[in-house]
Amino acid sequence: MTKRNVSTKPYSGPAGGWGSFRSVETRLLREERIATGNAVLLRQNKPGGYSCVSCSWAKPREPHPFEYCENGAKATAWEITRKRVPLEFFEQHSLTELLTWSDHDLEAIGRLLHPMKLDRARDRWVPVSWEDAFREIGAELRGMDPKRTVFYASGRASLETSYMYGLFARLYGHNNLPDSSNMCHESTSVALPQAIGSPVGTVELDDFRVTECILSFGQNVGTNSPRMLHPLQEAAKRGVPIITFNPLKERGWERFTNPQSPTEMLTGKETRISSQYHQLRAGGDIAAIAGMCKALIEADDTAMAAGRAPLLDHAFIQQHTHGFDSFAAWCRDQDWAQLERWSGLKRQEMLDAASVYGAAKSAMGIYGMGLTQHKKGVENVRMLMNLLLLRGNIGKPGAGVLPVRGHSNVQGQRTVGITEKPELVPMDGLAEQYGFEPPRDTGMNTVEACEAIIDGRIQAFLGLGGNFLRAVPETERMEAAWPGIRLTVQVATKLNRNHLINGQVAYLLPCLGRIEIDAQASGEQVVTCEDTMTHIHASRGMVPPASPDLLSEPAIVAGIAKATLPPNPRVPWDEWVADYARVRDAIETSYPSQFKDFNTRVHQPGGFARPLPARQRDWKTETGKANFLVPAGLRTDLETDLDDPEILQLITLRSNDQFNTTIYGYEDRFRGISGTREVVLMNREDAARFGLRDGDMVALSTVAEDNIRREVHGLRVVHYDIPRGAIGGYYPECNPLIPLWHHAEGSKVPAAKSVPVRVRKESVAMAAE
Template identity: 55%
Template sequence: MAKARKGTVHYAGSAGGWGSVSGMRQVALRERPLAGALDTLVHQNKPEGYMCGSCAWGKPASTHAFEFCENGAKATLWDLTRDRCTPAFFADHTLTELRTWADYDLEMQGRLTAPLRYDAAGDRYVECTWEEAFKGIAKALKPLQPKSVVFYASGKASLETSYLYALLARRFGCNNLPDSSNMCHETTSVAMKKVIGSPVGTCKLEDFEHCDAILYFGQNPGTNSPRFLHPLQDAVRRGCKIIVFNPVKEVGLMRFVDPQNPVQMVTQKPTEFAHMYLQVRPGGDIAAVMGLVKHVIALDRAAQGAGQAGVIDQAFLDQHTRGWKAFRKRAIGTSWEEIERHSGLKRADLEAAAEVYAKAERTIAVYGMGVTQHVHGAQTIGMIVNLMLMRGNIGREGAGMCPVRGHSNVQGQRTVGISEKPELVPLDRLAEQFGFAPPRETGMTTVDVCEGIIDGSVRAFVGLGGNFVRAVPDRDLIEPAWSGQDLTVYIATKLNRSHLLPGKASYLLPCIARPEEDRQASGAQAVTVEDSFSHIHGSIGRRKPASVALRSELAIVCGIADAMGYSSSKLRWQDWTADYAMVRDVIAETYPEEFREFNARMWTPGGFYKGNKARERIWLTESGKAEFTDPDTLSALGVGDAGGRFHLITMRSNDQFNTTIYGMEDRLRGISGTRMVLLINPDDMKRAKLTEGQIVSLVGDAGDDRARSVAGLRVTPFDLPNGCVGGYYPELNPLVPLWYHDEDSKTPASKGVPVRIHTAPA
C-alpha cells in the first residue's frame, strides 16, 4: 500500500466511504434541490433514465442500486438547485461590479431564468425576448467574415444538439469548431489516430472484468471519475494488479470503501488498489515506459535463451505492426542512467513493474491529462502504445488503450462533427444531404482562438456551454482583449466569469439542464450521449425546468439558424426542434455505420456500441498497420530543469468539476478552506527556505518575454517528487503560456509548467 509521506498534508481516509456521503450531503444542504431530485439520482446512469452531466465514464447494462458517484450527485444537485438568478439580479449589479466577485459566488446565484442582452450604457444584462435575441445575433453575425467567427462547444451538449451546432457553423461558412477536447484530450485524438488508426480508446467497460494488469498513468478516479472505483475494486479482488505512474499520491488509486457495501461502510476496511505506486516526475512517463520496454525485451531474450516461449508476441508484431525492429534497437540502446534521470524512478522499480506486465495475459493501459497535457504528450501516448503492442494488448478482450475522458459527451461531439479538422467530417455527404457546400478550410483550435482574440482577428464567439475565458492559458492576456469582439453569445445554465466579458453586442441565453424535462411540439424529448467506451446512451429528463422561459440547447441552436435565414426543404430547423427523433435520423444518414437504426437502439441497456476498427485489429493508418514510434526525447516537458526552477502540475479538487467549484474542500488531499495553495514536498521547502503557511507567489519561467504570476499562495507540504509543485486549476492558468502546448495537438501543457517561487510580492 502506498503511504503518505511523513510531515505532509494528506487524507488518512479512503476514497468513497462516509466522506463521499458527507460531500454529497453538504452540496444538497446548500443547493436545497427541488422535489424529485432523489428520483433523478435513483435513475441516474440507468437504462431509460438520465445520463449524468458530469464525466463520460461508461454506464453498465447491469447497474448498482445507486449508479451515481459523489461528483455526479453534486453535478445533478447543482443543476436542480432552488436558487434563481433572475433579471432582477442584473438590475442590481453592473458587470464591472460582478467582475470583482469570486467565481464560486457567481455560480451560486443559481439558475438563469430568462434570455438577456447586454446594455452597454447601463453596463448590465437586461431581459429580452427570444425573438429579439435571435434577430440581434443574426444581425451581428451576417456582416462578419466566416473565418472570424468561433463556434465553441464545452463537451456537455447532446449528440443531437452537437450535430446541429456543427451544421450551423458549416452553413455559416467555417470549421471553427473547437471544443473542450482541445484543452484536455485532443492529444489522444491526434496521437492514437496516427499510430493505431483510432482517435479514441479501444476498450469496452467489460474488459475490466477480464484484465490481469492495469497500467495507470496520470489520472485520478477518486476526483474525476469516481464510478471507475467499482470496476477497479472488482478487478483487484479477483487478482488484477494495478501499477500506478503518477507524480501525485491520489487516494482514489490507493484505497476505496464502497458506499454501496454495508460491510465496508460499517468496518471502514478499504480495498487496497495499487500493487505499485511509482511517483514519476512530471513529463517522465516517456522514460518510465522506455524502462518497462527495455526490461520486457531483456525478459524475452532470457526466456528464449532458456528455451522457453518468448515474452513478446512476435506473431502479432509480424502480422499487425510496422517499425518494431527500429524501435527495439532504440530501446536497447537507451541507458538506464537516462531513464532514471528523466523518470525520477529507480531501475529496480521499473523492472518489477515490467515483470508484472510480462506475466499478465491481458493488460489495460489507462491514462488521463497527466499524459495528454504536456509538450510531448503525443510522444508519451505513442510510447504507451508501443508497450501495449509488444504483447498484443490491443484488439482483444481484457486489454487495450483506455483514455479517461472528462465532459459527459466530449467524445460524442467529435463523433457527430464538432471538429476544426475538415478531413474528419464526411463533408461530401453533408453537402448531398443539406444542399450547401460545406467549407473545406481547417478551422481554429482553442489555442488559435486565443491568439485570434489577442490579435483582433476573431470578431465573434458563440459558446455552447462552458466557461471558456476562465479555462484557457494566459488568461491575463485573453480577458482584456475579449470585449473587443463584435459579438459574444453564451448558452448556459448558470452565471460564470466568461459571461461578464461581453462583446459590443452580447447575449446570455439560459437553457434547460439535462435532468429537466424537454418538451417540444411532438411531446417530451430524449437526447443521447457517447461515453468513453464508444457506447451511445439515451437520456431523458423528468424534472420541471427552472423557469418557463428556458429553452433547450437544441432549440436555441435551431432558433439562431432559423433567424439567419438558413431554413430550407433540407435544413428543417423548426421540424428538428419539434421532434429530436428526426435529428437522429439525419445523424444516421450522415454516419450510417456508427448510427444505423439510431432511434431503435438508443435505449439499449449499457448503450449501443458504435464500433472501433482498432479493436478488430483493423488499422486505419497510412500503412494499414499499427505503428511503432520512436520518441526523440525521454521527457515530455517543453522546458527542462534549471537551478531554482520547478514544474507546476495544475489539478482539480474533489469539490470541483472543471471550472465549476462546488466548495472549498479538497477532502481527498486533506486541504480545506482555500484553493490558493502551493503544494511542495518538505525537502524542496527546506532547499527553498520556505515554511508551512508562508504566503508566496509563483512566477512563470518559460523563457519568453511575457511576465506571468499568481500571488497569495499558501505553502503546503505535500507528497510530490523533487522539483515538482502543485496547485489548482483554473486559478493557476495565468502561469501557462499560450504557446506552451503539445506539439501535435496544441493541447495546453498544464501538467509541467516551468515556474519559480517568489517570497516577495510578485
Template identity: 55%
Template sequence: MTDEPRNDDTIDTVTYEGSSGGWGSMRGMVQTMARQMSSPGALGTLSTQNKTGGFMCTSCAWGKPKHPHAFEFCENGAKATLWELTSQRCTPQFFSQHSVSDLRSWTDHDLEMTGRLTHPMRYDAASDHYVECSWDEAFTAIGSELKSIDPKSAVFYASGRASLETSYLYALFARLYGHNNLPDSSNMCHETTSVTLNELIGSPVGTCTLEDFEECDAIFFFGQNPGTNSPRFLHPLQKAVERGCKIVTFNPIRETGLLSFTNPQRPGQMLTGRDTDLSCQYLQVRAGGDIAAIMGLCKYVFAQDEARGGTLIDRAFIAKHCTGFDAFRDKAAATSWERIEQESGLRRADIEEAGRVYVEAERVIGIYGMGLTQHVHGFENIAMLLNLLLMRGHIGRPGAGICPVRGHSNVQGQRTVGIAEKPELVPLDKFAEMFDFDPPRDTGMTTVDVCEAVLDRSAKAFIGLGGNFLRAIPDQGRVEPAWEDLQLTVQIATKLNRGHLFNGRTSYLLPCLGRSEEDIQASGPQTVTIEDSFSHVHGSLGHRTPASEHLMSELATVAGIAKQTLAPNPAVRWDAWTADYAIVRDLIAETFHEEFHDMNARMFEAGGFYRGNSARERIWKTKSGKAQFTAPEMLAATNVADEEGRYRLVTVRSNDQFNTTIYGYSDRLRGIEGKRDVILISPADIEAAGFVAGQRVRIVGDAGDGHHRQIDHFELVPYDLPSGTIVGYYPELNPLIALNHHDQTSKTPASKAVPVRLEAES
C-alpha cells in the same frame, strides 16, 4: 481508518488518512445538497441517473453498465445533478443589482451559487449591466451580427455536455454558415488522444469496453485520478483487484482514489470501515517523466524476452499487424538506465518491479488521463504507452487495450458527430449531398488558435454552447482584456460563470434547460443521446420541471440563431428538427450509417449501443494499414530544461470541483480544507528554497516567451511529491500557462510541467 486530514508533529506533509468513497463521499453529497437547497425530489432524480429510461449524468464520461447498481452515481455525479437542481435563481432582478464589473470580483464558486439563469439577457455597455430581453430580440440581433462579418472570423465553441443531437446541428450550422471553427472542450484535454491514437492505430478513441475490466490481469495507470475525476470507475477497479488483477500506478501525486476504496454500496465496508487496497505499486514519477518511465518498462520487457528465448514478445502479432518495431527496439537498446532514472525520477529497481507485473499478465489495460495528454510532448507520452501494449499484443483482444478516461459526459460524442476543426475528420461530401450546399474545406481554429485570433483581433464573434471558455483557457491574463474587442459574444448556459463577465460589443447570455429537466417540444417530451468513453451511446430523458418557464433547450437555441443567420434552404428544416429530435437522430444515422444505423430503435439498449471501434477489431485505419510503433526522440515530455529554482507545475482539480465548476472548498481526498490558493510542494524543496511551510509566495511563469505572468499570495503546503514537481488548482493557475506551451501535434494546452518559479513576497 479515519477520514480526516493529518498534519501533526509525527509527519511533515499534509495527507488524508481515509479511503476514497465511504462516509466522506456521502457527506460531500449531503453538503452540496444543503448548499444548493435542492428539493427532496432531487433524490428521486438521482435514483434514475445513468439508468435506462432515466437521464445521463452531465459530469464524467465513464460508461453506464448494462446492470446498474441501485445507485448508479458517484459523489461528483450527484454534486453535478444537485448543482443543476438548485432552488436558487439568478434572475433579471439580480443583474439589476450587480454590475458586470462588480461581479468580476466574485469567486467562481460564488458566481455559480447565484443559481440557475432564468431569462435571456442582453449586456448593456452603457450601464454595465445585463438587462432582460426576449428570445426573438436575441436571435434577430445575433443573426444580424453574424451576417455582417466574414464567417471565418466567427468561432462556435462547444463544451462537452451538449447532446449528440445538438452537437450535430451545431456543426451543421457552422458549415452552412461557412467555417470549420468548431473547437470544443476536447481541445483543452484529450485532443492529444484523438490525434495520437488516430495516427498510430487508426481510431481516435480508446479500444476498451467495460467488459474488458472483468477479464484483465493487470492495469497500468498513468496520470489519471478516478477518486476525483471518475469515481464510478472505482467499482470495476475494486472487483478487478478482488479477483486477482494487479494495478500499477504512475503519478506524481499519491491520489487516494488509487490507493484504497470503501464502497458506499457495500454495507459491510461502510459499517466496519474496511476498505480495498487498489494499487499494488505506486510510482511517483516526476512531472513530464512518463516517457522515460515507460521506456524503462519496455527495456525490462526486451531483457526478459531475451532471457526467455524470445517467447515473451508477441512477434506473430507484430509481424502481421505492426510497423516500426525495429526502430523502437533499437531506441530502447540505446537508451541508458541512467537517463531513464534521471528523467523519470524513479529507481530502476522500482520500474523493473512494475515490469514484472506486466510480463506476468496475459491481458493488460493501459489507462491514462490528462497527466499524459496535457504536455508539450503529450503525443510521445501516449505513443510510448501504445508501444508497451503493442509489444505483447494488448490491443484488439478481450481484457486488454488502451483506455483514455474522458472528462465531460459527451465530449467524445461531439467529435463523433462533427464537432471538429479538422475537415478530414468529417464526411463533408455526405453533408453536401444531404443538405445541398458546398461545405468549407479549410482547417478551422483550435482553442489555442482562437485565443491567438482574439489577441490579434482577427476573431470577430464567439458563440459558446455551454462551458466557461474564457476561464478554462491558458494565458487568461492576456486574453481577457482583448475579449471585449470582439464584435459579438453569445453564451448559452445554465448558470453564471466568469466567462460571462467579459463581453463583446454585442453580447447575449441565453439560459438553457439542464439535462435532468423535461424538454417539451411540439411532438412532446424529447430524448437526447450521449456517448461515453467506451463508444457506447445512451438515451437520456429528463423528468424534472424546468427551472424557469423562459428556458429553451440547447437544440432549440441553436436552431433559433441559425434561422436568423442563414438563407432559406429547403433541405434544412430547423423547425421540424426542433419539434422532434428523432428526426435529427435519423440524420445522424444517415450521415454516419455504419456506427449509428437504427439509432432511434437502439438508444435505450441496456448499457447503450456500441458504435464499434476498428482498432479493437485489429483493423488499422492508418496510412500504413498497420499499428505503428514509434521511437521517441526525447525522454522528457517538457521542452523547458531544468534549472535551479525552476519548478514543473501540475494543475489539478479538487475533490469539490468538476472542470471550472467549484462546488465547495473541500479537497477531502488530499487533506486540504477551506482554501484553493495553495501550492503543494515537497518539504525538501521548501527547505532547499529557504521557504517555510505556510509561507505566502508569488508564482511567476518561466516560459521565456517575453510575456510576464504572475500570481500572488499563494500558501506553500508541504506535500508528498517528487522534487521539482509542484501542484496547484485549475483554473486559478491557468494564467501561468503560455499559449505556446502546448502539445506539438494537437495544440492541447500543456497544463502539466508548466515552468514556473517561486518568489517570496516582500
C-alpha cells in the same frame, strides 16, 4: 461572500466511504434538494433515466442501485438547484462588481431564467425577448466574415445539439469549431490514429472482468471518474495487479471504501487498489515506459537465446504491427542512468513494473491528462501504445487502451462533427444531404482561436456552454483582448466569469439543463450522449424546468441559425426542434456506419457501441497495421535544465470539490485542504531549500523568454507528498501561468502538467493585494 476558515492537514481516510456520502448530502442540502434530489439521483445513469452531466464514464447494462459518484451527484444537485437568479439581481449588481466574486459564488446564486442583452452604458445585463435576441444575433452574423467567427462547444451538449451546431457552422461558412477536447484529449485524437487507426479507446466494461493487469498513467480516479473505482475494486479483489504511475499520491488509486456496500460502510473496510505506485517526475512518462519496454525486450532477447518461452507476442507483432525492429533497437540503446534521471524512478521500479506486466496474459493501459497535457503529449500516448503492442494488448478480451475522457459528451460531439478538422467530417455526404458546398479548409482549434482573439482577428464568439475564459491559458491576456470582439453569445445554465467579460454586443441565453423535462411539439424529448467507451445512451429529463422561459439547446441553435442563414428546405430546423428523433434520423443519414438504426437502438440498456475497427484488429493506418513509433527522446516538456535549482515544474490539478471550471466548494478532502483554493503543494525539501515553511504565502511566475509577465500571487504553501522539483496548484486559478505557446506538439493541447515556474515568498500584505 462569506469568510472561510482555512485549514490544511493530511487526510487519512479512503476514497469513497462516509466522506463521500456526507459530501453529497451536504451539497443536496445547500441546493435545497435534500429529498427530491436523492430521488432524482436514483435515475442517474440508468435505462430510462438521464446521463450524468459530469464525467463520461461508461453506463453499465446492469447498473448498481446507486449508479452515481460523489462528483456526479454534486453535478446533478448543482443543475437541479432550487436557487434562481431573478431579473432584479442584475439591476442590483453591475458586471464590474460581479467580477470581484469568486467562481464558486457566481455559480452558487442559481439558475439563469431569462435571455439577457448587455447594456454596456449601464454595465449590466438587461432582459431581451428570445425573438429579438435571435434576430439581432442573426443580423450581426450576416454582416461578418464567417472565417472570423468561432463556434465553441464545451462538451456537455447532446449529440442532437452538437450535430445541429456543427451543421450551422458549416452552412454559415467555417470550420472554426474548437471544443473542450482541444484542451485535454486532443493528444489522444492525434496519437491513437497514428498508432492503431482509431481516435478513441478500445476498452469496454467487460474487459475489466477478465483483465490480468491494469496500468494507469496520469489519471486521478477518485476525483475525475469515481465510478471507475467499482470495476477497479472488483479487479483488485480478484488479485489483479494494478500499477499506477503518477507524481502525486492520489487516494483513489490507493484505498477505496465502496459506498454501495453496507458492510464496508458499517465496518470501514477498505480495498487496496494499487499493488505498485510509482511517483515519477512531472513529465517522466516517456522515460518510465521506455524503461519498462527496455526491460521486456531485453528479457525477451535473453529468453529467446536460451530457448525459453518469449515475453513478447511475436506472432501478433509479425502479423499486426509495423516498425518493431526500429523501436526495439531504440529501447536497447537507452541508458539506465538516463532513464532514471528523466523518469524520476529507480531502475528496479521500472523492472518490477515490467515483470508484472510481462507475466499477464492481458493488460489494459488507462490514462488521463497527465499524459496528454505535456509538450510531448502525443508521444506520451504513442509510447503507451508501444508498451501495449509489445504483448498484443489491443483487440483481445481484458486488454486495450483507455483514455478517460472528461465532459459527459465531449467524445460524442466530436463523433457528430464538432471539430476544426474537415477530414473528420463527411463533407461530401453533407453537401449532398443538405444541398450546399461546405467549407473544406481547416478551422481554428482552441489555442489558435485564442491567438486570433488576442491578435484582434475574431469578430464573433458563440459559446455553447462552458466557461471559456477561465478554461484557457493566458487568462490575463485573454480577458484584456476579449472586449475587442464585436459579438459574444453565451448559452448557459448558470452565471460564470466569462459572462462578465463581453464583446461590444453580447447576449446571455439560458437553456434547459439535461436533467430537466424537455417538452416540445411532439412531446417529451430524449437526447443522446456517447460515453468514454463509445457507447451511445439515451437521456431523459426528470425534473420540471427552472423557468417556463427557458429554451432547449436545440431550440437555441435553431433560432440563431434560422435568423442567420438563408432558408434551405433541406434543413428542417423547426421539425428537428419539434422532434429530436428527426435529428437522429439526420445523424444516421450523415454517419450511416456509426449510427445504423439509431432511433431503434437508442434505448438499449448499456447503450449501443459504435463500431471500432481496432477492437477487431482492423488497423485503419497508412501501413495497414498497428504502428510502433519511436519517440524523439526521453524529455517530455522541459525547456530548462533539471539541475537548475531555481526552476520548479508546476502541475495543475483539480480538487475533489470541482468539475472542470465549476467549483462546488472549498473542500479538497483527499488532500486535506479546506476553505481555500489558493495553495501550492510543495515537497518539504524543496520548501526548505527556498526558505519556505508550511503556510507561508508565495507568488509563482512563469519562466519564459517572450517578455510577457505571467504571475499568480497569494498562494499558501502546503507541504505535500510530491516529487522534488515539482509543485501542484489548482486549475483554473493557475491558468494565467500557462503561455499559449506552451502546448503539445501535434495537438496543441495546453501543456498544463509541466509549466516551468519560479517561486517567490510574499508578505501577507503583498498577497492580499
